[in-house]
Amino acid sequence: MTSYFNEMYQGSAVRAPYARLQDWMTSMPAELRQMKQAEAEALFRRIGITFAVYGEGGDPDRLIPFDMFPRVFSGAEWAKLERGIKQRARALNAFLVDVYGRGEIVRAGRIPGRLVYLNEAYEKSVVGFVPPKGVYSHIVGIDLVRTGPDEFFVLEDNCRTPSGVSYMLENREIMMRMFPDLFRENRIEPVDSYPEILRRTLASVAPAKCDRDPTVVILTPGHFNSAYYEHSFLADLMGVELVEGQDLFVEGEFVFMRTTEGPRRVDVIYRRLDDAYIDPLCFRPDSMLGIPGLMDVYRSGGVSICSAPGAGVADDKAVYTYVPEMIRFYLGEEPILKNVPTWQCGKADDCKYVLSNLKDLVVKEVHGSGGYGMLVGPKASAEQVEQFRARITANPHNYIAQPTLALSTTPTFVAEGIAPRHVDLRPYCLVGERIELVPGGLTRVALTEGSLVVNSSQGGGVKDTWVLAE
Amino acid sequence: MLLSVDHVTRYYYDQPVRGVVQSHRLMPSQCAGQKLVSWKVSVSDGQMGGGFRDGAGDWVQGWTVLGPVNEITVRVTGQIETVDMAGVLRGHKELTPPEAYLRSTHPTEADAALAALADGLAPLQDALAAAHEISARVSDAIVYTSDTTTAHTTAAEALAQGTGVCQDQAHAVIAVARHIGLPARYVSGYLLVGVDGAADEAAHAWAEVFIAGLGWVGFDPANRCCPDDRYIRLGSGLDSLHAAMIRGIARGQGEESLDVSVTVQASQTQSQTQQ
Numbered sequence: 001m002t003s004y005f006n007e008m009y010q011g012s013a014v015r016a017p018y019a020r021l022q023d024w025m026t027s028m029p030a031e032l033r034q035m036k037q038a039e040a041e042a043l044f045r046r047i048g049i050t051f052a053v054y055g056e057g058g059d060p061d062r063l064i065p066f067d068m069f070p071r072v073f074s075g076a077e078w079a080k081l082e083r084g085i086k087q088r089a090r091a092l093n094a095f096l097v098d099v100y101g102r103g104e105i106v107r108a109g110r111i112p113g114r115l116v117y118l119n120e121a122y123e124k125s126v127v128g129f130v131p132p133k134g135v136y137s138h139i140v141g142i143d144l145v146r147t148g149p150d151e152f153f154v155l156e157d158n159c160r161t162p163s164g165v166s167y168m169l170e171n172r173e174i175m176m177r178m179f180p181d182l183f184r185e186n187r188i189e190p191v192d193s194y195p196e197i198l199r200r201t202l203a204s205v206a207p208a209k210c211d212r213d214p215t216v217v218i219l220t221p222g223h224f225n226s227a228y229y230e231h232s233f234l235a236d237l238m239g240v241e242l243v244e245g246q247d248l249f250v251e252g253e254f255v256f257m258r259t260t261e262g263p264r265r266v267d268v269i270y271r272r273l274d275d276a277y278i279d280p281l282c283f284r285p286d287s288m289l290g291i292p293g294l295m296d297v298y299r300s301g302g303v304s305i306c307s308a309p310g311a312g313v314a315d316d317k318a319v320y321t322y323v324p325e326m327i328r329f330y331l332g333e334e335p336i337l338k339n340v341p342t343w344q345c346g347k348a349d350d351c352k353y354v355l356s357n358l359k360d361l362v363v364k365e366v367h368g369s370g371g372y373g374m375l376v377g378p379k380a381s382a383e384q385v386e387q388f389r390a391r392i393t394a395n396p397h398n399y400i401a402q403p404t405l406a407l408s409t410t411p412t413f414v415a416e417g418i419a420p421r422h423v424d425l426r427p428y429c430l431v432g433e434r435i436e437l438v439p440g441g442l443t444r445v446a447l448t449e450g451s452l453v454v455n456s457s458q459g460g461g462v463k464d465t466w467v468l469a470e
Numbered sequence: 471m472l473l474s475v476d477h478v479t480r481y482y483y484d485q486p487v488r489g490v491v492q493s494h495r496l497m498p499s500q501c502a503g504q505k506l507v508s509w510k511v512s513v514s515d516g517q518m519g520g521g522f523r524d525g526a527g528d529w530v531q532g533w534t535v536l537g538p539v540n541e542i543t544v545r546v547t548g549q550i551e552t553v554d555m556a557g558v559l560r561g562h563k564e565l566t567p568p569e570a571y572l573r574s575t576h577p578t579e580a581d582a583a584l585a586a587l588a589d590g591l592a593p594l595q596d597a598l599a600a601a602h603e604i605s606a607r608v609s610d611a612i613v614y615t616s617d618t619t620t621a622h623t624t625a626a627e628a629l630a631q632g633t634g635v636c637q638d639q640a641h642a643v644i645a646v647a648r649h650i651g652l653p654a655r656y657v658s659g660y661l662l663v664g665v666d667g668a669a670d671e672a673a674h675a676w677a678e679v680f681i682a683g684l685g686w687v688g689f690d691p692a693n694r695c696c697p698d699d700r701y702i703r704l705g706s707g708l709d710s711l712h713a714a715m716i717r718g719i720a721r722g723q724g725e726e727s728l729d730v731s732v733t734v735q736a737s738q739t740q741s742q743t744q745q
Contacts, residue, residue, distance in 0.1 A: 031676070101565070103567055117572070124525065127524065127526070127566045128523070128566075129522070212592045226663055249489070250491050250534055251516040253518075280719055281491065281492070281718065281719060292719040296520045296530060296532030297520045297532065299524070300532070301520070
């Protein structure tokens with residue numbers, strides 16, 4: 001029987017960060033709890049924030065379940081996480097600048113060239129171009145799990161356009177509205193500065209040819225996109241325009257936005273659109289979502305694109321294995337946050353090990369996401385294990401495997417009362433002229449008893465994430 | 471050889487369009503064996519946009535035309551001194567690692583028939599010989615025949631029907647070379663065709679294969695040779711789309727038609743200009 005780290009209790013003792021929540025929890029009558037839960041749901045519905053997170057698909061009109069029991073970090077715990085996250089964000093950006101430049105890390109033999117240069121996410125069209133301030137990934141979403149008091153593992157990095165930050169902000173907003181007393185009794189670090197820091201970060205990477213206060217916009221694929229709510233939410237909070245491809249056009253050396261007062265030059269585009277769709281003259285010629293000529297303006301210093309085209313090569317699941325090596329190579333530091341040991345089924349030895357230990361491992365598709373196409377060995381039926389054995393044997397390069405991590409639990413409101421449920425964490429690190437991290441993130445919780453899969457498409461919910469002021 | 475180029479592309483729209491945006495690869499490569507005497511690209515009513523040299527060494531230039539327009543003309547005129555380098559690309563500054571040219575794209579995907587063209591080749595023993603052999607086999611298997619393929623025909627389709635033009639042959643060489651682990655790419659440019667040569671060959675395309683120790687080497691299956699001083703190299707890419715001389719899009723409902731004329735001539739007298 002695996003033992004799981006409970007973030008609130010150590011035996012029967014309450015861990016310090018959760019001390020004040022003990023009373024709150026025990027003194028709340030069941031009726032009040034049910035009433036509050038209904039209130040929270042009504043609030044989320046009114047705001048209009050719905051299901052889709054991380055591009056997982058699913059019913060876009062379904063609410064993602066919100067659990068009122070906060071997840072809490074002490075200031076000291078967070079300080080270490082923050083150092084580790086920022087370190088990782090720096091290394092990932094250094095890697096991107098390098099592999100689109102001289103490729104020193106490949107020349108030094110620290111990562112196989114094929115893994116980088118043959119990667120579908122490697123954008124040949126930006127080789128030799130260094131984006132402003134040398135930043136490719138301006139918003140780095142790092143998925144973390146905790147296995148012990150002092151043990152954190154990075155599950156994956158998201159260097160393109162990680163979503164879900166609107167949940168971080170909304171969860172806090174709703175908790176504050178429903179339980180104002182809690183926020184008086186606990187000294188909780190605020191997260192509401194995120195939109196302003198994001199705006200500042202984006203403005204700090206204005207292009208070479210921008211000689212004024214930069215105009216920032218958010219580019220969305222449109223209202224049919226599952227994360228459209230988040231796009232408009234962030235635009236609103238940042239006080240910038242939300243645009244679609246058809247609202248922007250290239251003229252001469254610059255990009256302009258159509259406005260009621262005529263064309264207005266745009267300096268920084270925070271795009272929530274994949275590389276393949278942003279410019280039909282450089283990428284997919286059939287894309288109707290992008291801006292023809294955008295890449296020529298970008299590469300000649302007339303506009304900045306965040307994240308920079310090509311950033312995706314850093315968050316590939318196979319490249320992930322080498323992030324600790326990147327930290328050593330570019331920063332000369334030891335990684336503060338650990339990687340999960342990963343076996344690549346494409347390597348014969350690894351594959352052999354994986355196939356003989358399927359019952360104990362988690363197997364993932366290299367390009368999969370959202371908890372689909374995933375085997376959790378210890379929870380799987382013999383039949384499922386055999387299915388995966390066949391799939392891996394047929395196409396080993398498509399799979400990686402990791403040990404089943406004992407994800408920590410936090411108390412969670414369930415039908416029977418309060419019970420421990422497994423959680424993960426996605427903080428959002430902002431990289432521009434400076435590297436900043438608001439104290440918090442998105443905690444996802446596996447609401448099904450015993451489940452280790454926190455994805456909302458697989459029965460996961462979200463929680464407010466607290467960092468206590470020291 | 472001193473070559474003169476006059477390349478005119480006219481776009482017609484059956485209804486006026488609100489504007490046109492283009493991305494050009496129309497400047498000759500900066501490499502040994504190509505010395506520019508004069509070169510000019512113009513776009514009727516066009517505004518020159520951002521330009522930059524990309525990681526593959528190509529000068530990419532953006533252009534925009536503000537509508538409404540019914541017609542635009544892109545004209546390239548110039549003179550260039552060329553030297554026969556036996557197909558080897560020398561003195562060409564580029565940053566993109568050769569490995570990045572091992573990735574296949576839709577038109578260069580090797581099916582079983584393309585893979586079979588590599589039978590018996592030993593790229594590890596002699597990559598150069600293997601590349602020559604690939605080019606020769608492609609010339610035999612895809613017979614140069616105009617108007618039997620379109621811009622969207624894949625290498626596999628051209629091989630299946632046994633005919634195609636320089637684009638199809640170049641795609642096929644690339645597909646086979648990559649299949650046996652040799653980085654390969656598509657090159658667009660101009661060619662001086664003899665009096666008996668087909669006129670549509672003057673805007674030409676061929677393949678380059680990366681040979682360790684030698685670098686990028688051109689192979690022209692359409693003419694069963696390596697590029698010499700009759701060739702002018704402009705740009706390269708993973709396939710014809712990525713190496714296109716002109717990529718453009720018009721804003722508006724107008725249906726586009728296109729008219730291209732290319733003349734490449736050898737000047738009788740050497741240029742007086744010293745550059």
